[in-house]
Amino acid sequence: MPEMFQVLPPVEALKVLFDQLSPNVMTENVDTAEALDRVLIEKLTAPSSLPSFPRSTMDGYAVRAKDTFGATESLPAYLNVIGEVPMGRGFELEVGLAQAAIVYTGGMIPPGADAVVMVERTQKLDAKNIEVLRAVAPGENVIEVGEDVKEGEPLFDSGHILRPQDLGGLMALGITKVTVAARPRVAIVSTGDEVVPPEQTPGLGQVRDVNTYTIAGLAARSGGIPQQKGIIRDDYDCLFSATREALDTADVLVVSAGSSVSTRDLTADVVNNLGKPGVVVHGVAVRPGKPTVLGVCNGKPVIGLPGNPVSAMVVAGLFLVPLLWRLQGLVKPPARQRVTAILAHNIASVTGREDFVQVRLVERESELRAEPIFGKSNLIYTLVKSEGMVCVPLDSNGLHKGERVEVELF
Numbered sequence: 048m049p050e051m052f053q054v055l056p057p058v059e060a061l062k063v064l065f066d067q068l069s070p071n072v073m074t075e076n077v078d079t080a081e082a083l084d085r086v087l088i089e090k091l092t093a094p095s096s097l098p099s100f101p102r103s104t105m106d107g108y109a110v111r112a113k114d115t116f117g118a119t120e121s122l123p124a125y126l127n128v129i130g131e132v133p134m135g136r137g138f139e140l141e142v143g144l145a146q147a148a149i150v151y152t153g154g155m156i157p158p159g160a161d162a163v164v165m166v167e168r169t170q171k172l173d174a175k176n177i178e179v180l181r182a183v184a185p186g187e188n189v190i191e192v193g194e195d196v197k198e199g200e201p202l203f204d205s206g207h208i209l210r211p212q213d214l215g216g217l218m219a220l221g222i223t224k225v226t227v228a229a230r231p232r233v234a235i236v237s238t239g240d241e242v243v244p245p246e247q248t249p250g251l252g253q254v255r256d257v258n259t260y261t262i263a264g265l266a267a268r269s270g271g272i273p274q275q276k277g278i279i280r281d282d283y284d285c286l287f288s289a290t291r292e293a294l295d296t297a298d299v300l301v302v303s304a305g306s307s308v309s310t311r312d313l314t315a316d317v318v319n320n321l322g323k324p325g326v327v328v329h330g331v332a333v334r335p336g337k338p339t340v341l342g343v344c345n346g347k348p349v350i351g352l353p354g355n356p357v358s359a360m361v362v363a364g365l366f367l368v369p370l371l372w373r374l375q376g377l378v379k380p381p382a383r384q385r386v387t388a389i390l391a392h393n394i395a396s397v398t399g400r401e402d403f404v405q406v407r408l409v410e411r412e413s414e415l416r417a418e419p420i421f422g423k424s425n426l427i428y429t430l431v432k433s434e435g436m437v438c439v440p441l442d443s444n445g446l447h448k449g450e451r452v453e454v455e456l457f
């Protein structure tokens with residue numbers, strides 16, 4: 048039996064892994080239309096101003112503001128209508144003294160005009176003449192050239208994660224292609240003689256594969272492309288050839304189970320033989336998830352997850368998620384949503400270890416309560432029934448009922 052491992056705090060373990068990786072980020076040029084949630088790897092500035100022509104924000108009449116000064120219902124200004132500004136086209140005529148042009152919302156303000164009177168603030172005298180019942184100030188109801196964004200203005204820094212409104216903003220400027228980080232391909236290999244595919248009815252002593260799917264989900268949410276490589280027997284040669292093949296076409300390898308120290312646990316040996324330097328961390332000061340393997344094989348990161356479903360999910364959250372963002376050029380993963388809640392029960396821990404406890408959030412008397420869902424890490428429905436996790440920090444020996452805690456939401 049091998050020696051029980053030396054555990055490292057999670058932050059240190061992650062640093063050991065990152066220190067072995069190249070800082071280079073793989074990029075690709077993609078259609079902006081397809082770039083939602085991708086990490087931008089270029090600095091973008093506006094190639095032109097928006098809007099590129101002055102636009103009306105109202106349906107009404109484009110006028111020279113000074114021609115309306117002093118106008119009231121009892122003493123209106125009289126203006127001559129010289130035409131109608133068509134939508135999507137320019138307008139030849141200039142609006143001169145005591146003149147107006149019909150304009151619609153979003154239409155171009157014609158030359159000479161500097162404001163728009165809303166149609167309901169006017170009265171039609173005949174086909175060619177109107178009364179203006181209220182004065183407008185210069186610029187009123189007008190969007191100026193560059194009011195949205197000015198030519199040359201910085202838009203996004205490298206490292207920005209593109210949101211729906213960003214895609215719209217880029218398209219408005221005609222930026223139809225962007226350089227983004229390539230999505231890391233994450234090969235997921237599950238091991239275990241007892242693990243069977245979900246579509247199979249488990250025999251005595253067998254369980255359906257859970258981890259492949261929770262890990263694939265986490266990887267996809269972190270910008271990765273999961274590659275599900277199936278279930279491999281607890282046999283060194285089988286696991287070695289399956290993981291070597293998987294690594295050939297992936298950027299990251301995740302092995303579920305076999306990360307502990309029994310004779311059946313092959314992950315560490317396999318990682319040591321897949322490439323240099325092999326295992327860089329075996330054992331992390333975290334519960335659940337202590338028997339974790341982190342390695343690098345010829346430049347590619349490998350994570351050996353403990354097989355218990357809760358442990359696999361916690362460890363993937365601690366290492367796979369930041370790793371995938373780091374491969375996409377982010378030093379830190381985007382902050383997860385958090386809420387503050389009152390802890391409903393004590394959570395025991397010991398110093399020198401981070402504990403992650405799943406909690407259900409319940410609103411009671413307009414206060415949010417975090418109810419820990421205790422259970423063995425071999426379960427999956429403790430995770431399914433919870434909304435987030437509470438972390439008991441390394442230097443704490445527990446959290447007390449009634450304490451305010453931060454809940455990191457799933």
Ligand SMILES: Nc1nc2c(c(=O)[nH]1)N[C@H]1C(S)=C(S)[C@@H](COP(=O)(O)OP(=O)(O)OC[C@H]3O[C@@H](n4cnc5c(N)ncnc54)[C@H](O)[C@@H]3O)O[C@H]1N2
Pocket residue numbers: 237238239241242254255256257258259303304305306307308312335336337338352353354355356358424425
């Ligand atoms: N003597 C010791 N035994 C164990 C220790 C220890 O320190 N000393 N640590 C325990 C802890 S903590 C964990 S976590 C597990 C880690 O085990 P392995 O990573 O080696 O994984 P297995 O033993 O193969 O599996 C553990 C458990 O998880 C189930 N499993 C595995 N794969 C899947 C899957 N894809 N979907 C669903 N469930 C899965 C498997 O059936 C086992 O029940 O070691 C403890 N033992």
Ligand code: MOO
Pocket residue numbers: 333334335336337338353355358359424425
């Ligand atoms: O670490 Mo095990 O992961 O506590 O269940």
